[in-house]
Amino acid sequence: MKAKETVQDKKIPLFKKRDFQLLVGTVIFWAIFYTLTKFGMMNLYWMHIINVSLIYVILTTSLNLINGFSGQFSIGHMGFAAVGAYTSATLTTIVWNLPSHGVGPFSLFILSVILGGIAAAFIGFLIGLPTLRLRGDYLAIVTLAFGEIIRVTINSIKFVGGPRGIPGIPRFSSFTVIVIFTFLSIIVLRNIIYSSIGRALLSIREDEVASELVGVHTTYYKVLGFTVGAFFAGIGGALLAHLIQYINPLQFGFMATIYVLIMVYIGGVGSLSGSIVAAIGITFLSEGLRLGLDKLDQVTPFHVGPEWRMVIFSVLLVATMLYKTNGLMGDMEFKVLIPEEEDENAKHGA
Amino acid sequence: MGSIFNLQQIINGIQIGSIYALISIGYTLVYGIIQLINFAHGDFYMVGAYAAYFAVMFSAARKEHPNVLIVLLISMTAGAIVAFLSNRIAYRPLRYKPRLSALITAIGVSMFLEYTSSAIPAIGPSYRAFPQSALIPEHTYKIGHAILSNYQIVNVSVAVVLMVVLTYIVQYTRIGMAMRASAQDKDAARLMGIDIEYIIDFTFIIGGALAGAAGLLTGITYPRINPYMGIIPGLKAFIAAVLGGIGSVPGAMLGSYILGFSEVFGMAINSILGEGIAYAILILVLIFLPQGLLGKKTGEKV
Amino acid sequence: MQNTVLKIDHVTHYFGGLRAVSDFNMELPEGAIWGLIGPNGAGKTTIFNLITGVYIPTKGKIYFRQERKGEFYMEDITRYKPHTIVSKGIARTFQNLRIFPNLTVLDNIRIAEHFRVKYSLYDAVMRNKKFKEEEEKIKEEAMNLLKLFNLHSRTYALAKGLPYGELRRLEIARALATHPKLLLLDEPAAGMNPKETQELMDMILWIRKEFNLTIFLIEHHMKFVMGICEHIKVMDFGETIAEGTPQEVSNNPRVIEAYLGRKKYA
Numbered sequence: 001m002k003a004k005e006t007v008q009d010k011k012i013p014l015f016k017k018r019d020f021q022l023l024v025g026t027v028i029f030w031a032i033f034y035t036l037t038k039f040g041m042m043n044l045y046w047m048h049i050i051n052v053s054l055i056y057v058i059l060t061t062s063l064n065l066i067n068g069f070s071g072q073f074s075i076g077h078m079g080f081a082a083v084g085a086y087t088s089a090t091l092t093t094i095v096w097n098l099p100s101h102g103v104g105p106f107s108l109f110i111l112s113v114i115l116g117g118i119a120a121a122f123i124g125f126l127i128g129l130p131t132l133r134l135r136g137d138y139l140a141i142v143t144l145a146f147g148e149i150i151r152v153t154i155n156s157i158k159f160v161g162g163p164r165g166i167p168g169i170p171r172f173s174s175f176t177v178i179v180i181f182t183f184l185s186i187i188v189l190r191n192i193i194y195s196s197i198g199r200a201l202l203s204i205r206e207d208e209v210a211s212e213l214v215g216v217h218t219t220y221y222k223v224l225g226f227t228v229g230a231f232f233a234g235i236g237g238a239l240l241a242h243l244i245q246y247i248n249p250l251q252f253g254f255m256a257t258i259y260v261l262i263m264v265y266i267g268g269v270g271s272l273s274g275s276i277v278a279a280i281g282i283t284f285l286s287e288g289l290r291l292g293l294d295k296l297d298q299v300t301p302f303h304v305g306p307e308w309r310m311v312i313f314s315v316l317l318v319a320t321m322l323y324k325t326n327g328l329m330g331d332m333e334f335k336v337l338i339p340e341e342e343d344e345n346a347k348h349g350a
Numbered sequence: 351m352g353s354i355f356n357l358q359q360i361i362n363g364i365q366i367g368s369i370y371a372l373i374s375i376g377y378t379l380v381y382g383i384i385q386l387i388n389f390a391h392g393d394f395y396m397v398g399a400y401a402a403y404f405a406v407m408f409s410a411a412r413k414e415h416p417n418v419l420i421v422l423l424i425s426m427t428a429g430a431i432v433a434f435l436s437n438r439i440a441y442r443p444l445r446y447k448p449r450l451s452a453l454i455t456a457i458g459v460s461m462f463l464e465y466t467s468s469a470i471p472a473i474g475p476s477y478r479a480f481p482q483s484a485l486i487p488e489h490t491y492k493i494g495h496a497i498l499s500n501y502q503i504v505n506v507s508v509a510v511v512l513m514v515v516l517t518y519i520v521q522y523t524r525i526g527m528a529m530r531a532s533a534q535d536k537d538a539a540r541l542m543g544i545d546i547e548y549i550i551d552f553t554f555i556i557g558g559a560l561a562g563a564a565g566l567l568t569g570i571t572y573p574r575i576n577p578y579m580g581i582i583p584g585l586k587a588f589i590a591a592v593l594g595g596i597g598s599v600p601g602a603m604l605g606s607y608i609l610g611f612s613e614v615f616g617m618a619i620n621s622i623l624g625e626g627i628a629y630a631i632l633i634l635v636l637i638f639l640p641q642g643l644l645g646k647k648t649g650e651k652v
Numbered sequence: 653m654q655n656t657v658l659k660i661d662h663v664t665h666y667f668g669g670l671r672a673v674s675d676f677n678m679e680l681p682e683g684a685i686w687g688l689i690g691p692n693g694a695g696k697t698t699i700f701n702l703i704t705g706v707y708i709p710t711k712g713k714i715y716f717r718q719e720r721k722g723e724f725y726m727e728d729i730t731r732y733k734p735h736t737i738v739s740k741g742i743a744r745t746f747q748n749l750r751i752f753p754n755l756t757v758l759d760n761i762r763i764a765e766h767f768r769v770k771y772s773l774y775d776a777v778m779r780n781k782k783f784k785e786e787e788e789k790i791k792e793e794a795m796n797l798l799k800l801f802n803l804h805s806r807t808y809a810l811a812k813g814l815p816y817g818e819l820r821r822l823e824i825a826r827a828l829a830t831h832p833k834l835l836l837l838d839e840p841a842a843g844m845n846p847k848e849t850q851e852l853m854d855m856i857l858w859i860r861k862e863f864n865l866t867i868f869l870i871e872h873h874m875k876f877v878m879g880i881c882e883h884i885k886v887m888d889f890g891e892t893i894a895e896g897t898p899q900e901v902s903n904n905p906r907v908i909e910a911y912l913g914r915k916k917y918a
Contacts, residue, residue: 073450075457130637137387137453141588142636145629148585152629156622188777195776195783196762196769196790199755203763206752213704213750215738215767215830224773254581258457265454307469314461321455322443331754339779341787344808345756 012340022187022336030179037175048243051175053283054182055240060263060279061189061272062232067261068270068331069193070225071205072132073140075257076147077233082154082252083123084116084234085241089169090160091115092242099170109172113181113238120234121227123150128226133219135208147257154249165248166241173243181239185232186337190272192228194342201225205270262313266320267327273337274329282313357496359614365502365571367610368509372564373587374594374602375516376433376557382533382597383553385449389456390436392584393463394429394558398565399480399575400473401428406481416485422508422566429562432463433554442547460581467577477576480569505567512563513603516556520599525552533597586613589632595645604643654681655717657834657866658703658742659726663712665695665702665890672698674890676712680834685860685867687881689874689901691910694887696870697747700836704744705734716740716834739767743832745823747839747870753812757803757822760811761794764829794829800862801825817848824855828863835859837869841876849873853880878902886910 014020033050036042063077091112092098098108131142155163192198200221203211212218241247263282268274289309297304320327338346373395380388402425409416440459444452468475482488482501489500520526531539532549540546568583569575590609594601609628617624635642658680665673673695680686688696701707703714708731715726718740729737743764752760769790775783798804801821806814811822820840827835840856841849853876860867871877877884878898886894886907894904901907 073453131633134636134640136449137385138592138636138640140450140453141387141592142633144585145589145632149626149629152622152626191777191779192773195787196766196771197773197776199759199763200766202755202759203752203766206754207750209706210746210750210752211763212734213706213738213744213746214764214826215735216763217733217735217767258461261454261457303471305469305471305475307465307475310461310465311469314458314465317458318440318455318462321451321458322440325444325447325451341784345758 018336018338018340019187023183025336026179026183030176034175047175049283049287051173051178051243052240053280054178055173055236055243056260056263056279056283057182057276058185058232058236058239059260060267060275061186062229062236063260064264064267064270064272064275065189065192065201065232066226066229067264068268068275069198069205070201070222072222072226073136074143074226074229075140075254075261076127076143076145076150077229077260078237078252078254078256079143079147079150080120080124080230080233081237081240081256082150082247082249083120083230084113084237085247085252086116086154086160086166086237087119087234088112088116088238089166089241089247092172093166093169094160099168106172109170109242113235113242116238117231117234120237121231124230124233125223125227128223128230132222132226144254144257147252147254151249151253154252161248163249165246165251167246169241169245169247171242171245173239173241178239178243181235185235186272186276189228189232190337190339193272194339194346197221197224202270259313262317265327266316268329268331269326270331271327271329271333273332273334274327277329278327286313357494359618360611361496361498361502363611363614364607365505365610366614367607368506369564369568369583370587370590370606370610371513371603372509372560372567373583374591374606375513375599376561377588378591378594378596378599378602379520379529379553379557381591383529383536383550384441384445384452386441386452386456387588388436388441388557389453389584390459390463391433391557391561392580392582392587393460394433394436394561394580395565395568395583396467396575396577396580397432397463398425398429398562399569399579400467400565400577401425401562402485402566402569403478403480403575406485410481410484418485418504421485422563425562425566426559427562429558429560429565430555431558433558433561434551436463437551437554442550460584464577464581473577475577477574480573480575482570482573485570499571501571505571508563508567512560516560517599519556525549529553586628589628591642593631593635593642595642597646598642598644601642601644654683655724656680656726657682657717658868659715660699660703661713661715663699663702663709663714665698665707666710672890673702673709676887676892678885680866680868682717682866683860683864684883685856685869685881687877687884688868688870688887689872689877689884690887690893693889695890696887697838698890699887700744700838700870703737703836704742705729705732705737716742735767738830738832741831741833742836743827743830743834744836745820745827745838745840747842749819749823751811751819751823751826753810755811756808757798757806757811757814758791758794758808760822760826761797761829762790764826765790765793768831797825797829816843820844820852821855824859828859832863832865834866834868835863837867837871839870839872841871841873849876852876856880874902 033042037047059081066072066074092109096108127146131139134142154160160166200216203216204218204222208218263278264275267278286309289312290306293304293306293308333346373391376391377388380386402421405421405424406416436459440455441452444455467473486504491498520529528544528549531544532546536546586609590605591602593608594605609631612627612631613624616627656679660676660678663673663676676699688699690696702709713728714730716729718725718727729740769786771783771786795804798807803818803822803825806818814822841852844852856867859865881898884895884898884901885892886901888910893906893910894901
């Protein structure tokens with residue numbers, strides 16, 4: 001009789017445990033940039049870009065849960081981010097009026113972010129329930145329509161500024177806050193994926209009918225995946241609102257969703273690692289291109305507009321689809337993101 | 351304020367519906383054959399509008415009076431060429447890959463057309479006034495309280511003529527028959543000796559040409575164009591196609607006019623309703639009547 | 653007298669205006685192996701789809717034997733969703749294999765154990781003790797099943813890389829992972845050579861004993877059906893044209909006509 005194949009926790013020294021490594025890695029990452037900023041050695045502009053890229057990590061991984069892992073196709077993700085952003089910013093800025101209190105109580109901000117996530121999850125649930133029985137492209141168009149409806153609705157609510165949006169949001173989303181939320185989002189998503197729930201989602205992606213016929217309540221899990229994805233989109237939106245300090249409905253339009261979608265598909269459909277890499281990589285590439293194009297515009301006799309950035313992204317997207325349909329990382333994961341007990345069962349890359 | 355259902359609204363509804371119809375036919379034809387929501391279809395319409403714009407400006411620069419029919423042909427050709435190239439370069443290599451990858455590619459193509467247009471200095475990202483009066487001088491007619499312009503008459507009559515021609519092609523020509531056969535069953539059509547890829551090319555060309563024409567007609571009636579003008583009408587036209595039953599040409603026309611009227615009347619009641627009604631219709635149709643008004647029901651085989 | 657496990661009561665099903673199944677009746681005894689045969693398009697797979705809830709019959713009822721606190725009763729499962737019916741104890745395989753291609757063999761099995769998993773979303777997110785215990789339990793169970801079906805060397809292979817014979821075994825193993833009381837096999841011997849077919853027959857007899865199953869199967873291989881089934885139902889154009897022991901059925905003139913009239917099945 002062979003010994004049990006499951007990994008016993010005791011046998012692994014602490015420093016070799018994945019969760020520990022992940023935590024230490026995150027803390028080191030945080031410490032480096034925190035110190036650099038503290039001593040004025042870090043350009044604040046690039047620090048801002050790092051913050052934005054981490055928020056995109058949350059948005060991208062959560063969209064990947066819906067589009068990559070459970071095989072649905074949502075293109076209304078930023079609609080949920082809008083719900084989160086507006087809920088939390090309305091609370092902090094309009095209802096509690098924190099800006100006038102100077103910085104204001106930090107715990108209220110955290111509460112507003114969580115409530116933003118919950119509001120987004122609730123809307124996600126309401127939308128998911130009737131629509132998730134539609135397949136593939138029809139679902140895409142319905143989520144797009146819902147995203148637009150969310151935007152049009154916000155546009156018409158005077159209390160939250162209508163098309164003018166909410167200005168003067170307090171800047172609560174510090175680097176530290178964003179790192180913590182990003183870390184937690186990744187851990188939670190990873191834990192869901194490597195569980196029976198995650199496997200149910202994967203089976204729906206693989207073959208919905210077969211999945212139902214081996215006992216998976218497919219509707220329930222599709223709605224669950226969608227709701228969890230919307231929750232994190234809401235968190236991401238709330239953090240974004242308190243980072244850029246000004247939100248309006250246009251920021252959460254179709255094009256914003258497409259931007260996240262590009263990250264998901266270039267990074268890898270069904271790979272958290274791919275989403276993380278792509279969210280950070282593309283945010284920086286985007287900024288780099290913006291600066292590069294600006295320079296180019298100054299040195300060339302003809303006008304080089306910032307639109308070329310999006311031209312390059314669209315070509316990247318189409319090229320990815322044509323030559324590497326499943327994205328750069330496919331469904332591979334970094335080893336550190338795979339729980340030990342799933343090691344043999346998972347596909348890992350670097 | 352008069353009644354919401356007055357003559358003016360009806361005129362506007364017919365006119366908007368005609369534009370939607372021209373665009374949504376392309377959606378429905380392409381979807382019928384390769385089950386792709388061609389997100390870039392609205393951009394073919396934008397290309398048509400710009401082609402017309404440059405054609406008119408070119409003649410105006412040479413102090414000539416542009417011929418409407420020639421400008422129409424130029425718009426249609428431009429739309430057709432862009433549609434053809436999109437298919438060849440981006441969609442065709444993905445024919446046997448999962449459907450969603452083609453859909454994402456379509457989003458990429460759409461972005462490419464929009465942003466490339468706005469990046470090219472000759473077009474640019476901002477609005478341009480369409481020189482409609484250089485093409486046709488405006489006349490307006492009063493019918494009771496309603497105002498009817500000759501632009502609207504041109505708009506609707508060109509659209510109707512094109513739809514009649516299209517219906518003739520689809521229903522009564524060999525290639526139309528091949529299109530319908532391919533939409534029914536690609537494999538069987540192939541076995542009957544139909545060159546599917548040729549049919550798909552042709553479908554894109556027809557769809558692109560109609561969208562291009564719609565671009566010109568929009569330019570005449572709403573004389574402001576920009577590179578992103580295709581997004582919303584493209585989406586609305588798709589909704590019209592779904593409402594009518596995707597894959598069905600008469601369905602697309604019917605859906606377009608219903609949508610056009612709903613929007614005009616919705617807008618008269620409340621601007622949010624006007625803006626949101628198309629999306630609401632889409633969601634209701636997909637949830638309660640997924641096959642649309644004139645579409646066929648399909649089920650999955652187990 | 654044996655208990656009835658599955659009762660199909662005057663079931664009729666239409667697709668649009670087309671009658672796919674008309675007035676189908678059956679009382680399947682516990683522990684039996686019954687067969688359903690008939691030419692292509694006779695409505696056999698439709699019967700399976702009706703039993704498993706993929707389709708809801710236009711007319712008629714389907715009952716399945718359930719136990720509650722030692723009491724047995726026939727539960728009306730006619731309008732249940734497929735996943736509910738699976739949880740009641742009916743599992744099936746498919747005519748053209750429907751495994752999850754991009755998942756490992758292990759995951760294919762674990763997904764089928766899914767609805768018996770007792771931890772919640774919260775437990776999964778926290779990866780707490782309850783989660784770990786349950787995960788270990790279902791993994792162990794899955795590994796045992798894979799060993800029984802001689803698939804354990806493939807545990808972590810992607811299912812799409814498996815040869816056909818192993819895929820067939822995997823599909824049966826996956827069905828068994830749902831702990832069924834009734835197993836429906838849709839053309840299990842399709843694409844098998846005589847040797848493999850013989851092995852499959854042995855395996856079906858063995859799993860019935862090992863897992864205490866009742867089995868209802870569709871098959872074209874006459875030798876297979878005649879060799880394994882205790883009772884056979886014959887369908888043609890949605891109608892039940894004959895039933896009885898293999899002996900009775902093979903001598904029935906209507907059956908011979910249905911088959912020989914079409915020459916395809918010897």
